[in-house]
Amino acid sequence: MVLLIQYTIIFAVxxxxxxLAGMWSERSGVINIGLEGTMVMGALAGAIAMRYLxxxxxxxxxxxxxxxxxxxxxxxxxxxxALAAVTFKANQTITGTAMNILATALSxxxxxxxxxxxxxxxxxxxxxxxxxxxxxxxxxxxxxxxFMLVMVIILIVSMIxxxxxxxxxxxxxxxxxxxxxxxxxxxxxxxxxIGVMISGALAGIGGLAFIMGANSSWQFDAGVNGFGxxxxxxxxxxxxxxxxxxxxxxxxxxxxxxxxxYTSFGWMALDSTFYLVLPYVVCLIVLCITSKKSKAPKAxxxxxxxxxx
Amino acid sequence: xxxxxxxxxxxxxxxxxxxxxxxxxxxxNNPSYxxxxxxxxxxxxxxxxxxxxxxxxxxxxITLLIINPEGAASGFQTxxxxxxxxxxxxxxxxxxxxxxxxxxxxxxxALSVLFAYKAGLFNIGASGQYxxxxxxxxxCSLVLHLPWxxxxxxxxxxxxxxxxxxxxxxxxxxVNEVISSIMLNWIALYVVNLIIKKSPAWNDSVNETFxxxxxxxxxxxxTLGLNNATGFAxxxxxxxxxxxxxxxxxxxxxxxxxxxxxxxxxxxRNGAKYAGINExxxxxLSMAISGALAGLGAPLFxxxxxxxxxxxSVVPQMGFDGISAAFLGGLNPIGAIFSSYFLxxxxxxxxxxxxxxxxxxxxDLIVGVIIYLCAFAGGLRxxxxxxxxxxxxxxxxxxxxxxxxxxxxx
Numbered sequence: 139m140v141l142l143i144q145y146t147i148i149f150a151v152x153x154x155x156x157x158l159a160g161m162w163s164e165r166s167g168v169i170n171i172g173l174e175g176t177m178v179m180g181a182l183a184g185a186i187a188m189r190y191l192x193x194x195x196x197x198x199x200x201x202x203x204x205x206x207x208x209x210x211x212x213x214x215x216x217x218x219x220a221l222a223a224v225t226f227k228a229n230q231t232i233t234g235t236a237m238n239i240l241a242t243a244l245s246x247x248x249x250x251x252x253x254x255x256x257x258x259x260x261x262x263x264x265x266x267x268x269x270x271x272x273x274x275x276x277x278x279x280x281x282x283x284x285f286m287l288v289m290v291i292i293l294i295v296s297m298i299x300x301x302x303x304x305x306x307x308x309x310x311x312x313x314x315x316x317x318x319x320x321x322x323x324x325x326x327x328x329x330x331x332i333g334v335m336i337s338g339a340l341a342g343i344g345g346l347a348f349i350m351g352a353n354s355s356w357q358f359d360a361g362v363n364g365f366g367x368x369x370x371x372x373x374x375x376x377x378x379x380x381x382x383x384x385x386x387x388x389x390x391x392x393x394x395x396x397x398x399x400y401t402s403f404g405w406m407a408l409d410s411t412f413y414l415v416l417p418y419v420v421c422l423i424v425l426c427i428t429s430k431k432s433k434a435p436k437a438x439x440x441x442x443x444x445x446x447x
Numbered sequence: 448x449x450x451x452x453x454x455x456x457x458x459x460x461x462x463x464x465x466x467x468x469x470x471x472x473x474x475x476n477n478p479s480y481x482x483x484x485x486x487x488x489x490x491x492x493x494x495x496x497x498x499x500x501x502x503x504x505x506x507x508x509i510t511l512l513i514i515n516p517e518g519a520a521s522g523f524q525t526x527x528x529x530x531x532x533x534x535x536x537x538x539x540x541x542x543x544x545x546x547x548x549x550x551x552x553x554x555x556x557a558l559s560v561l562f563a564y565k566a567g568l569f570n571i572g573a574s575g576q577y578x579x580x581x582x583x584x585x586x587c588s589l590v591l592h593l594p595w596x597x598x599x600x601x602x603x604x605x606x607x608x609x610x611x612x613x614x615x616x617x618x619x620x621x622v623n624e625v626i627s628s629i630m631l632n633w634i635a636l637y638v639v640n641l642i643i644k645k646s647p648a649w650n651d652s653v654n655e656t657f658x659x660x661x662x663x664x665x666x667x668x669x670t671l672g673l674n675n676a677t678g679f680a681x682x683x684x685x686x687x688x689x690x691x692x693x694x695x696x697x698x699x700x701x702x703x704x705x706x707x708x709x710x711x712x713x714x715x716r717n718g719a720k721y722a723g724i725n726e727x728x729x730x731x732l733s734m735a736i737s738g739a740l741a742g743l744g745a746p747l748f749x750x751x752x753x754x755x756x757x758x759x760s761v762v763p764q765m766g767f768d769g770i771s772a773a774f775l776g777g778l779n780p781i782g783a784i785f786s787s788y789f790l791x792x793x794x795x796x797x798x799x800x801x802x803x804x805x806x807x808x809x810x811d812l813i814v815g816v817i818i819y820l821c822a823f824a825g826g827l828r829x830x831x832x833x834x835x836x837x838x839x840x841x842x843x844x845x846x847x848x849x850x851x852x853x854x855x856x857x
């Protein structure tokens with residue numbers, strides 16, 4: 139039971155953060171299919187930082203530095219999307235897909251180059267056994283990690299900034315009706331750049347949270363196991379609203395955690411495939427119910443063109 | 448001596464005239480042949496794709512340089528030339544045939560993505576459709592020993608059902624096809640792995656399926672002697688079937704009312720409905736055909752005898768590479784034939800890189816950069832178009848005769 143709760147929280151944290159990442163981008167009017175790739179890059183940057191940062195740095199500082207590096211990597215990688223989708227008005231779905239393909243290849247090339255250079259043998263695995271100890275606090279049988287706190291902060295800040303500040307409302311207007319926003323003196327391109335960059339930052343830290351959640355090493359040939367896509371589904375499930383996203387993330391975290399811990403419940407001993415498929419099937423069913431009256435930002439996916447009305 | 452120099456000057460003269468003829472505009476409304484050539488849509492697509500490839504290769508070369516400067520030149524040569532470095536005719540032919548067999552499923556997935564895109568849908572689920580078709584192919588051949596055409600038809604139906612599921616969700620529940628096909632990819636992966644592992648096709652001792660060439664030779668694709676001609680035992684008619692379907696796709700999209708309806712629905716769903724097209728049926732059919740094309744790849748690959756299924760833990764790259772191939776080919780079925788060959792050529796060359804210095808994924812990195820640039824293709828094409836129309840001019844010299852109005856005003 140503890141295991142189930144543990145995994146549920148770990149997955150819910152990742153899904154919330156990454157789904158909020160998707161929300162920020164889509165609220166500004168840019169579809170971010172590249173979340174998966176951005177997560178990989180954030181995770182990669184964090185893992186590399188943990189490989190080279192000396193463990194003599196005090197724990198709190200260490201955690202902050204690694205998280206910041208993941209955030210910066212996420213922002214830089216998401217600029218690829220902003221550049222293509224906002225400046226060059228490219229197709230956002232294809233750009234995002236390209237970013238996912240690119241991220242997997244790039245991460246493997248980098249990890250193999252590093253391991254080959256350091257150990258003389260190429261491997262796709264990076265370890266962070268010692269560094270991970272800074273990130274977790276044991277409370278009884280329960281393992282608490284700092285990402286849970288970060289998630290709560292991100293959630294609250296997102297809710298306040300999006301609904302209660304001028305900046306957030308401006309950003310939302312760019313996703314709903316960019317022409318009207320522009321006529322009110324809002325710089326649509328700038329807003330969309332900011333939206334995508336916030337998205338990149340959150341996805342970066344979400345990727346790091348994912349690989350560190352339950353493991354002390356990560357094989358980068360698996361990417362992030364499709365969590366970026368699952369987060370997109372959570373975002374749609376949450377109808378692009380922060381708190382609903384949080385609730386959706388808990389549901390999906392629970393379903394996903396079942397596939398890892400169902401063996402501890404005797405009466406649930408079905409084939410593992412059932413539990414692996416479950417989140418995706420539930421997701422599809424929920425999408426069927428919610429998509430009819432979807433509250434998607436109206437201008438998402440459409441490059442901003444001043445000449446259009 | 449004199450004669451020769453006259454001869455050469457005459458040749459020079461005629462070449463000069465030829466180029467003048469090419470580049471000189473006939474009159475105001477009729478631009479020169481060279482300009483007409485470069486303004487052609489197809490030519491511009493090819494130029495755009497070539498630019499993408501060149502930049503992708505450049506990034507690949509820089510990556511090699513960063514990782515290990517010493518072997519970069521030879522590594523780059525390996526990626527670019529692949530089997531052409533073998534220096535033995537028959538060996539090169541054999542590996543060419545092998546690359547062609549590997550190209551076949553990629554081409555089918557590219558056609559699948561392309562067809563859906565023309566109908567206004569983004570089929571990111573080609574992987575899942577391919578997986579289901581693979582499962583059906585393996586069961587039909589290894590367990591039921593059905594002839595190849597039956598396997599192929601059943602596999603196509605399987606892919607079509609997977610595809611139409613996405614279409615159904617889109618048409619009746621308004622579910623975004625990108626999200627639903629991604630979900631179906633993962634569902635397909637887990638379910639197919641389960642079925643294959645529980646079926647007699649699974650060889651537990653080596654953790655992969657049985658070899659089709661040895662255990663189900665009655666299901667293999669006919670080779671028509673092509674295997675002996677190329678020296679590669681598994682080279683059959685698969686590629687030609689795929690090319691045949693590429694031509695069919697062109698004809699359906701450009702020359703039939705049915706294809707026009709699908710494209711019209713993709714262009715404007717409500718407009719199509721207004722024009723009397725059953726838009727729900729169009730969406731479902733578009734996805735079903737797209738799924739069928741992706742599914743076609745599986746039997747053409749596995750029944751060549753080469754394919755072995757190993758139950759991967761993540762969704763296979765095939766469908767995503769299909770997206771790359773479709774866009775690199777300028778969303779044209781004929782272009783897709785060349786682009787999918789090119790991508791396969793590069794990717795299989797990655798495995799031939801010197802593993803002491805580089806990893807095979809460097810080739811995938813190049814492919815990734817190319818597809819990223821292809822997303823720009825729209826903008827890039829506008830640029831090429833403007834360039835050919837003379838709307839963008841490069842100024843290499845400083846302007847000397849700038850009108851100096853201000854001075855005179857003073």
